[in-house]
Amino acid sequence: MNLAAAHPGFLSPTGVEIVFVLVGVVTLAAAVITVTTRKLVHAALWLVVALGGIAVEYLLLTAEFIAWVQVLIYVGSVVVLLLFGLMLTRAPIGDSPDADSGNRPVALAVALASAATLVTVVVDAFRTYWIDLDASVQGSTAVTGESLFRHWVLPFEALSVLLLAALVGAIVLSRKDGPRAAGPGPVRDPDATGPAAPAAPDQPDTDTGPGSGTDAEGRR
Amino acid sequence: MDVLDVALRLVAVLVAFLTLPLLVGQTEHKVMAHMQGRVGPMYAGGFHGWAQLVADGVKFAQKEDIVPDGADRRVFQLAPAVALIPYLLVLVAIPFAPDGGVGQAVDAGIFFVLAVMGVGVLGSLMGGWASANKFSLLGGLRTGAQLMAYELPMLLAAASVAMAAGTASLTGILDAFEWWWVPWQIIGALVFFTAGLAELQRPPFDAPVADSEIIFGAYTEYTGLRFAFFLLAEYAGIVVLCALTTVLFLGGWHGPFAADLGWVWTLLKTSVLAFVVIWLRVSYPRLREDQIQRVAWTGLVPLALLQIALTGVVKVVIQ
Numbered sequence: 267m268n269l270a271a272a273h274p275g276f277l278s279p280t281g282v283e284i285v286f287v288l289v290g291v292v293t294l295a296a297a298v299i300t301v302t303t304r305k306l307v308h309a310a311l312w313l314v315v316a317l318g319g320i321a322v323e324y325l326l327l328t329a330e331f332i333a334w335v336q337v338l339i340y341v342g343s344v345v346v347l348l349l350f351g352l353m354l355t356r357a358p359i360g361d362s363p364d365a366d367s368g369n370r371p372v373a374l375a376v377a378l379a380s381a382a383t384l385v386t387v388v389v390d391a392f393r394t395y396w397i398d399l400d401a402s403v404q405g406s407t408a409v410t411g412e413s414l415f416r417h418w419v420l421p422f423e424a425l426s427v428l429l430l431a432a433l434v435g436a437i438v439l440s441r442k443d444g445p446r447a448a449g450p451g452p453v454r455d456p457d458a459t460g461p462a463a464p465a466a467p468d469q470p471d472t473d474t475g476p477g478s479g480t481d482a483e484g485r486r
Numbered sequence: 487m488d489v490l491d492v493a494l495r496l497v498a499v500l501v502a503f504l505t506l507p508l509l510v511g512q513t514e515h516k517v518m519a520h521m522q523g524r525v526g527p528m529y530a531g532g533f534h535g536w537a538q539l540v541a542d543g544v545k546f547a548q549k550e551d552i553v554p555d556g557a558d559r560r561v562f563q564l565a566p567a568v569a570l571i572p573y574l575l576v577l578v579a580i581p582f583a584p585d586g587g588v589g590q591a592v593d594a595g596i597f598f599v600l601a602v603m604g605v606g607v608l609g610s611l612m613g614g615w616a617s618a619n620k621f622s623l624l625g626g627l628r629t630g631a632q633l634m635a636y637e638l639p640m641l642l643a644a645a646s647v648a649m650a651a652g653t654a655s656l657t658g659i660l661d662a663f664e665w666w667w668v669p670w671q672i673i674g675a676l677v678f679f680t681a682g683l684a685e686l687q688r689p690p691f692d693a694p695v696a697d698s699e700i701i702f703g704a705y706t707e708y709t710g711l712r713f714a715f716f717l718l719a720e721y722a723g724i725v726v727l728c729a730l731t732t733v734l735f736l737g738g739w740h741g742p743f744a745a746d747l748g749w750v751w752t753l754l755k756t757s758v759l760a761f762v763v764i765w766l767r768v769s770y771p772r773l774r775e776d777q778i779q780r781v782a783w784t785g786l787v788p789l790a791l792l793q794i795a796l797t798g799v800v801k802v803v804i805q
Contacts, residue, residue, distance in 0.1 A: 342604025350630035
């Protein structure tokens with residue numbers, strides 16, 4: 267409590283704090299629309315807004331490096347992968363009839379519980395921590411790199427090994443039948459466009475043909 | 487840095503954004519014409535048809551703006567803006583002259599530039615899906631597959647330069663630049679430029695818009711001003727890619743009399759690269775979809791990793 271008394275307080279918010287709250291509201295709204303909209307592709311696009319909003323929050327906290335990596339990985343790659351998957355399988359214009367599964371209440375309960383846990387933990391851990399935005403930048407590339415490779419080297423290396431294992435695993439899975447076996451059977455594995463693709467020259471076209479057919483039906 | 491200074495810089499970036507892509511477009515008309523043994527558009531404006539692009543722009547603005555009946559209206563209309571605006575943002579961070587000759591120095595410049603460039607591709611995906619057209623959907627799919635394949639080698643090649651310079655800031659990289667970096671990073675430069683061409687869907691990587699197979703890919707249903715925005719995004723993309731390659735691999739403003747003529751060197755190197763982009767369009771046939779994937783995964787990624795290893799070894803040796 268003594269430490270908390272030394273805080274600048276919330277009664278006279280600065281411009282940055284106001285913007286932070288506003289962007290947070292927009293991000294939250296986009297996230298809610300992402301899970302409630304009935305149009306699948308719209309959900310993916312609202313996810314872009316939500317993830318971009320989080321990047322802006324990082325920027326406002328001077329964590330510039332994390333902000334750009336967030337845009338690069340999540341908006342630039344994860345959402346593109348998501349959209350690619352949706353377009354490859356089933357993404358009708360308008361409402362997706364099978365977008366709702368029956369476990370809506372369970373999902374809501376899990377979401378609220380995890381949100382409550384996270385908020386409690388973060389508030390408890392950083393209650394007395396105050397970022398001085400006017401002083402030195404604390405999230406620049408130099409500072410991030412230093413703390414990453416000085417204090418957090420072991421977790422960093424462990425994560426690298428994990429990611430490498432996942433990468434090798436993906437390659438092994440996509441090649442399990444040997445390079446010649448990718449025959450007439452339906453290829454559902456998106457990884458097949460990767461290293462295994464050269465074995466079957468016309469694979470992309472035959473692969474997308476039936477998919478776009480069902481798609482056009484879904485639109486009518 | 488006061489308000490006037492910021493405003494002036496932003497206006498300068500905006501002017502560059504509005505003129506340089508048009509210059510590249512006009513050069514493409516002329517260079518392609520001469521390489522194919524014809525003269526190209528010669529009448530508009532008098533001297534060698536210099537006003538042809540202005541006339542094209544007027545034509546685009548006059549056309550009716552059509553949204554197909556079955557399309558998803560809002561996403562369809564938003565897509566061209568999503569494709570175009572990221573390139574404007576990227577231009578802000580590209581240094582063109584020494585000592586503060588940059589719209590806004592960004593600390594993690596490489597990440598900023600590559601991240602924002604990746605967002606532009608969302609525009610093609612949105613257009614491809616929202617058009618409710620099989621050809622558009624195929625184009626969008628190809629765009630997505632191509633982006634996922636070429637983002638990795640591009641990042642790795644850029645990371646190699648960041649390792650060499652010891653910083654991720656574009657201005658910092660140029661400050662640390664030495665002439666022998668050009669031969670040292672030459673593999674990375676080729677990988678970066680090729681992957682950038684693929685990300686812009688320029689020939690020989692233009693399977694997503696292949697007009698003889700899928701009409702015009704994701705842009706099939708677009709007309710008028712919105713189509714012009716997509717075209718402008720392509721040319722702005724050429725400018726951004728060439729400027730970035732110049733900054734990362736060719737020393738940017740470095741050259742004789744760099745203190746005064748730095749911006750001339752940047753422009754000169756950028757335009758030579760833009761010429762190469764046009765040259766490739768005229769001289770190389772389109773790669774098939776599986777060939778595009780093969781080039782990325784079995785060609786560019788190993789080459790980029792080789793460059794990173796080379797950079798690391800040399801960096802350790804010279805320290």
